[in-house]
Amino acid sequence: MPSTTAVALGVAVHADELRTGAICTNPAGDSRLVLCARSSVVIVDPMTGVVDQVRWERHGADDPFISVGGTDGRFWAAAGHLLVEVDPFALTVRTHSPCDDEAILAMGMTVDPQGRIWFATYPSTRLFCHDPATGTTTEYTRISDTEHYVSHLAFDAEGWLYAGVGTHRKDLIAYHPATGERHSLIPDADRVKGSGYVHLGRDGQVYGHIGSPTLHPTGEHDWFRFEHGAMTPIAADQVAASVIDGAGFRRIHALVQPTWQIIDIQLPDHRLVVDIEGDQRTIDLPYTSSGANLSPFTATPDGGIIGTTNHPSRLWTWRDREPVVDHGSAAIRGVGNICAWTRVGELLAGAAYAGGMFYLYDPRCPIVAGENPIELARFEEVHRPRAILAHPDGDHVVWSGYGGYGDTGGGIAITAVPADQLPPPGSSLQDHTVLLPHTDVAPDESPVALGVLGDGTVVGATSIETPGGADPVGDTGSVFVLDWTSRTVTHHWRPVPGVRSWNELVVAPDDTVHLVSSDGHHAHIDPRAQRVLTTSDWTAHGNLGVNALIRNGAHAFVIQSNAVIRLDLTTHTATLIAVPSEPLRAGGAVVGADLIVGSGSRLLRLRDVA
Numbered sequence: 001m002p003s004t005t006a007v008a009l010g011v012a013v014h015a016d017e018l019r020t021g022a023i024c025t026n027p028a029g030d031s032r033l034v035l036c037a038r039s040s041v042v043i044v045d046p047m048t049g050v051v052d053q054v055r056w057e058r059h060g061a062d063d064p065f066i067s068v069g070g071t072d073g074r075f076w077a078a079a080g081h082l083l084v085e086v087d088p089f090a091l092t093v094r095t096h097s098p099c100d101d102e103a104i105l106a107m108g109m110t111v112d113p114q115g116r117i118w119f120a121t122y123p124s125t126r127l128f129c130h131d132p133a134t135g136t137t138t139e140y141t142r143i144s145d146t147e148h149y150v151s152h153l154a155f156d157a158e159g160w161l162y163a164g165v166g167t168h169r170k171d172l173i174a175y176h177p178a179t180g181e182r183h184s185l186i187p188d189a190d191r192v193k194g195s196g197y198v199h200l201g202r203d204g205q206v207y208g209h210i211g212s213p214t215l216h217p218t219g220e221h222d223w224f225r226f227e228h229g230a231m232t233p234i235a236a237d238q239v240a241a242s243v244i245d246g247a248g249f250r251r252i253h254a255l256v257q258p259t260w261q262i263i264d265i266q267l268p269d270h271r272l273v274v275d276i277e278g279d280q281r282t283i284d285l286p287y288t289s290s291g292a293n294l295s296p297f298t299a300t301p302d303g304g305i306i307g308t309t310n311h312p313s314r315l316w317t318w319r320d321r322e323p324v325v326d327h328g329s330a331a332i333r334g335v336g337n338i339c340a341w342t343r344v345g346e347l348l349a350g351a352a353y354a355g356g357m358f359y360l361y362d363p364r365c366p367i368v369a370g371e372n373p374i375e376l377a378r379f380e381e382v383h384r385p386r387a388i389l390a391h392p393d394g395d396h397v398v399w400s401g402y403g404g405y406g407d408t409g410g411g412i413a414i415t416a417v418p419a420d421q422l423p424p425p426g427s428s429l430q431d432h433t434v435l436l437p438h439t440d441v442a443p444d445e446s447p448v449a450l451g452v453l454g455d456g457t458v459v460g461a462t463s464i465e466t467p468g469g470a471d472p473v474g475d476t477g478s479v480f481v482l483d484w485t486s487r488t489v490t491h492h493w494r495p496v497p498g499v500r501s502w503n504e505l506v507v508a509p510d511d512t513v514h515l516v517s518s519d520g521h522h523a524h525i526d527p528r529a530q531r532v533l534t535t536s537d538w539t540a541h542g543n544l545g546v547n548a549l550i551r552n553g554a555h556a557f558v559i560q561s562n563a564v565i566r567l568d569l570t571t572h573t574a575t576l577i578a579v580p581s582e583p584l585r586a587g588g589a590v591v592g593a594d595l596i597v598g599s600g601s602r603l604l605r606l607r608d609v610a
Contacts, residue, residue, distance in 0.1 A: 004578040009603035011291035012324045015268040017312035019064040023254035024088050026073030031258040032088040034075045035267055036064040042287045043088045046260045046274045053287045056084055056093050065107050068253045070132060071115035078106035078119055083130060098128055098137035110153040120150035141182055143173050148469045154200040160229045162206050166195025167406035167469035170210055174229040185231050186210055193406035201240030214405055268312040268329060291601025294586035296547035298341035298348060300363040305589050305596060310337040330369040339546050340388040344397055345420040351385030351399040358415055362422050374422055376429040380404045381411030381437055384467060386448035386546060392456055400447040405468040409438025410446030434487060441489055442480055444473035451507040458482040459527045461502035461515055477502045481527050493530045495523050504549035506556045508569040516558055518544055524572055547587035552610050557595055559588050578606050
């Protein structure tokens with residue numbers, strides 16, 4: 001057994017993200033605002049300012065995705081595999097497990113006129129109904145036979161359920177539970193990439209459209225009213241306001257409008273602002289948190305570390321023997337997380353989710369929102385970045401990843417960057433970027449790992465997975481070689497049949513390449529000869545996170561969930577150096593002789609391994 005043990009450095013960011021909520025009103029007319037977070041809810045009585053927190057026992061990855069307030073004042077949330085039931089007045093919680101064989105219990109949820117809770121699963125879109133009166137859950141049908149995201153559900157007064165579906169081929173579905181009738185409401189030719197949308201209006205009628213390019217409604221749309229399982233075109237000014245306010249994780253469901261109004265919710269910053277009869281009040285939210293999960297981080301040239309968290313997204317920095325500094329969300333506003341980093345001279349470049357943003361950061365200068373780090377480009381074709389490298393020509397950064405919602409493949413962006421200084425605020429490198437779509441690299445695949453050979457040729461590896469909701473094409477990831485001068489692929493092949501995703505690669509001094517798959521398969525290859533030299537099975541050590549292979553001179557560290565392996569790039573031998581007591585998910589960074597790794601919200605140190 002390896003002798004290296006991990007030393008805890010503590011939680012980087014003590015904050016929780018708002019993951020939807022509801023205004024719950026009981027039969028007596030009393031209202032509570034319930035804010036959903038990871039494994040807990042924060043319950044606020046805005047009239048008195050009293051704040052409570054109710055927790056439930058975690059069961060793996062049980063982050064909430066959607067919640068509603070019931071007709072009796074109870075609160076319901078879909079959290080991982082759990083259906084969570086909270087009484088915000090009695091401050092009690094119960095959890096139900098109606099469907100353990102789906103990745104996520106629900107992304108869409110609604111309440112019917114009888115007070116029953118309906119939800120549709122991800123990825124199979126199975127429809128369930130939970131009856132609070134009996135405590136029973138019944139499975140009905142599958143909303144879509146082809147799609148995976150059901151983000152919007154609403155009932156009309158006649159008992160028809162309408163579903164907004166995406167993302168590869170959007171749809172609007174009408175379903176009548178009493179008869180079992182189910183049909184699409186839009187022509188097949190209109191079922192292109194995007195998402196259908198529906199909402200229950202405050203007038204009791206259902207409205208919707210098919211104009212959303214993403215899971216959430218944006219911009220102008222051609223609206224419809226839904227009734228009796230059909231839809232009728234209407235003008236935008238005829239659409240009643242939804243019982244849900246906000247979008248994404250900031251959705252707040254309210255069947256009954258209270259006498260107070262929400263002005264702003266900043267759960268990560270422990271702050272709520274409400275208006276009560278014209279009097280604006282700020283309420284402190286003193287909840288406790290196990291911390292925000294770490295995203296990949298990187299070493300800075302001055303010996304520190306910079307990284308972000310996800311859900312909520314916060315920028316943080318660390319230096320040895322100093323506490324972590326939480327710089328908040330303002331410095332990277334609108335970013336889910338920066339999930340890949342590389343050093344470019346004295347600067348750092350980062351690629352961010354969601355939406356494929358390119359950032360530059362100067363660690364020699366103070367962090368200033370909108371200036372340092374600075375967003376300089378954005379490409380939907382790299383919606384979920386996974387890899388980034390500074391090309392040895394000194395002028396370009398190459399970054400790549402998965403495409404957007406409904407896409408089967410992702411692209412590569414090649415950005416020309418300034419030398420060792422940040423562009424001024426308002427600058428853009430959009431026009432200084434060459435984009436290679438997946439059709440020019442590896443059709444219907446996403447380049448999720450990158451490296452560079454000795455002569456400047458780029459080598460990459462792909463995943464056939466489709467986290468944006470499309471169905472994968474094929475079952476095996478590939479390797480490609482990209483000629484730097486022509487920006488064209490000269491070699492494209494599949495080294496190991498059945499390996500779906502090569503998440504990491506590293507180029508050895510002899511221009512051979514080590515690949516590691518998402519589930520821990522290893523292959524040592526000659527990319528130009530298209531030859532597999534050796535393979536190893538490291539699957540017993542668990543899965544890889546994002547950016548889980550860290551180059552350090554003639555060695556590389558492979559960070560799997562249950563082990564750390566040191567890979568000698570000269571002898572091509574692997575040594576198990578650490579078996580941590582908690583799973584590693586956030587990559588790592590070499591600082592001096594130590595390897596800093598991440599587990600959940602916590603930083604850990606492996607001493608004297610580098």
